[in-house]
Amino acid sequence: MPQTVTLSLTPKQAADAKFYTLQAARTLGISDRDVALVRVVKRSVDARRGRPKVNLSLEVYVDREPQPAPVHFDYPSVAGRTPVVVVGAGPAGLFAALRLIELGLRPIVVERGKEVLPRKRDVAAINRNGAVDPDSNYAFGEGGAGTFSDGKLFTRSRKRGDYNKALQTLVFHGASPEILYEAHPHIGSDRLPRIITAICRTICDAGGDVLFGHRITGLHVEHGRVRGVCCGTTVIEGAAVVLATGHSADDIYMMLHDAGIALEPKPFALGVRIEHPQALINAIQYRNSSEMEYLPAASYSLVSQEGGRGVYSFCMCPGGFMVPAMTDSAQSVVNGMSPSERNSPFANSGLVTEIRVADFEYLRPRYGDLAGLAFRREIEMAARRNGGEHQIAPAQRATDFVAGRGSSSLPAVSYIPGVVPSRLDRWMPDFVSTALRQGIATFGRRMHGFLTDEAVVVGVESRTSTPVRIPRDAATLMHPSVEGLFPTGEGAGYAGGIISAALDGERVAEAVNSYVK
Template sequence: MKKKELELLLPPEVAFDGEQLEREILKSAKVKPEDVKHVHRVKRSIDARGRQVQVRVRADVYLENPPEDIISPTYTYPDVTQAKQVVIVGAGPAGLFAALRCIELGLKPLVLERGKDVRSRRRDLAAINKDHTVNPDSNYCFGEGGAGTYSDGKLYTRSKKRGDLQRILQILVQHGATQDILFDAHPHIGTNKLPKIIEAIRETIREAGGEVLFEQRVTDFLVEQGEMHGVVTADGQKRLGEAVILATGHSARDIFELLHAKGITIEAKPFAMGVRVEHQQSLIDRIQYKCESRGAWLPASSYSLVHQTYYNNKQRGIFSFCMCPGGFIVPSATAPGEVVVNGMSPSRRDSRFSNSGIVVAIELEDMDLDTYGPLAGLRMQQALEQKACAMAGGTQAAPAQLLQDFIQRKKSKQLLDTSYQPGLVSVDMNELFSEEMAYRLREGFQAFGQKMRGYLTNDAQIVGVESRTSSPVRVPRDRESLEHVQVKRLFPCGEGAGYAGGIVSAAMDGERCAEMAALKAGVAVNR
């Protein structure tokens, strides 16, 4: 295969302009345009270590026809109307990609989503922001596409060994995402574009004979002789299948409660909780890019921070989580009487605000396992979210404090403008958290201020609480078969079961669970 492998260091105005980038690649390859069969852009990443920000681009220039999988492959989905059925609980990335993979393997997916379709869901999100009304079945966490639909749409993951990352990105491109996600080092889609992609995936499932049903909350499991045969929904209907893929997301507390009540093994697992910190995006740009303005070509800058803290001889990490450059803080409660915050960004990341979760690791020894058993972490989350709601007045307004005021343990006289639509209430956030958590957060922010000069300022504020970083419960499964350790034909999947940490890792886990469910149904699996 004749090709030239290139690595270029380019100014942003070239690297982020498609036509200029193509010309620069051909120029560096030293070939005539008519001799080129295909230019494959492999990776693009920003290098801000020097005085001038540059962009590293890797590209392959093919002088012969490239392999088929290089030119964005199209995945085909056969008619499975009359095929064996697999029940998939949850229409987040794990559930939707499990459904697509089931179809490829010749199985009919029945996707049951407790929330509404992606368009209808918007009205319930508006009600949270404007009227402070939380619908327990339709909110920022529940509904078509899951929590990822109304988020930044980050598509990078450290879980590359668990599946075919490029395949997931290619399927997203096939359903409407831009080609850029295939080669950007930190790809994202954006909350404004994700809904249409989710709708397109749903239509692919339906056109192939699969079913996607909304407002179908699962209330019971049908287990006989140690095997899962289906589920019961709130309307009393029994939904049967060869297997059940449980892809409910990290906030489906009623599912954890149901599993526990029925004696189906679940386990408490470590997670993290803390706050969202909100800066002006221009400040983060100045710190990261070392210039007054990032200009027209550089994207809104992000950061990743971690620090180890010590309290009573216990070491715990504090770290940035789900950083949203040019984004918004959004209300992510799933029940009345609690306040939860998360972050999202549009595709252009053009908000004047930057926000990130700053969270402290919660280990098993930090939980009251003696009282609550496997639900100890869940109870810990609930208690903090309910306290945040009460401190801020009992609505979806969130407790907040200027960053340096938090360090100095004094209530802020006045808060800053915010992207959080339900509004903020000034409190001393030290009183919201336990003394240990507050101490670790203060220590972490001071350390981050040393790493990023200008970060620790009263021109930033913290908003609480960021408590849904991951599931506080694991639904254990066999490492090989991916079946539940106790109940056969039950495949715990994705973030809710404790096996993923984002859109892409959840999607890959969904595909793996679909393959194992297919084997259980007697269907051959070929990659």
């Protein structure tokens, strides 16, 4: 059995494996020569007060003790087994497919977008000339919105075992084992595509299918049960359908709505991306530590109540880039990502406020349960009209936004299509810009230096979660009025983020297994 040691070290000491091995051996009262292996099982930076410290939790193995085995999964062959259609190759769909394989069912993953490599070219085209392919972009394609995401692997899930298994699955498919012990695990947008490709290979090697370039346009129903999907005139059959199409698939919500399938409006969040120089965030958060070079790019997490409305930072990307995440060229949508090294000179974060169902009630007479979708689309299109050609995004200095005046110039930003000065409050709903303005002022008071001329707010961060829920029965996880249809993931309203979508996909696969067998 390994022994566990917890050390609180300076950043420089924590970066030195020889140093902490010696310290761990001393703490255990043994010689470092008897130590066969030291494994970091948790690492976190504590910069709350005084000089930043790094807390390390170590497992110490002494001579001749069995050492931890590398992560391994066996996926059985499911060739010839009962097929199940999984729509969407995002984290929810892919983890549903892996779990179906473990349960002896054959997943057929149907994805509207392209494989990672051609998708990379489409994403590059958005950055280069603003051309958005509605089936292949930052949201759609192999790996869904997860592929070019930041890859922070955070979840509020209390089921630690499931969470660990999800992380191990990612490690088995090529992620660094460091994600198993980091307090805030992060993969990085440069490494995710390879992992996603490996997961799709596992599915196909086990006898499943991943069909790219297949946009589903309808459900195939036989004797009152969903028995597959339609892609135009092509029918793909399965014993059940897992619907994991993400929060950007407006056409799916419309298809369900038009077919009279019950949907529910749902609160969501919307706002801007805010970007600062990373050096400024480091200086604020690490209080100009002399050991900055041993510390990771600093992040922040901010939340406040402004006039009874929540305002909070979301998906903070230290050392990252803002990216154009729209699925249609008539929209301006921004998001953020960072490479594994988190080494860009910029720090960006979503800064959003809650949008309640009552806020888009005025659109219900016209759009029914899709009112939230119409509300989101209106703002995304307003942002587009107030930006420039080729997806240049509308932006304002944070200080000008808070003061309610225009910006005559903008500092350099990481957003490749570029930014153009715009008064955001002139085209955002009043309640949104007021809450954000007050929130940024509050954060500036709490985090001295946050509200600065060097910070830019960019419109709009609107794809935080879905404004529409696809209902499902709490016990069977099936749509209450459509037998054989299993909504899952972020688009159905049951997840927010890579890991929670993956875990929800697994749960739904288990429900499908109970339904089919």
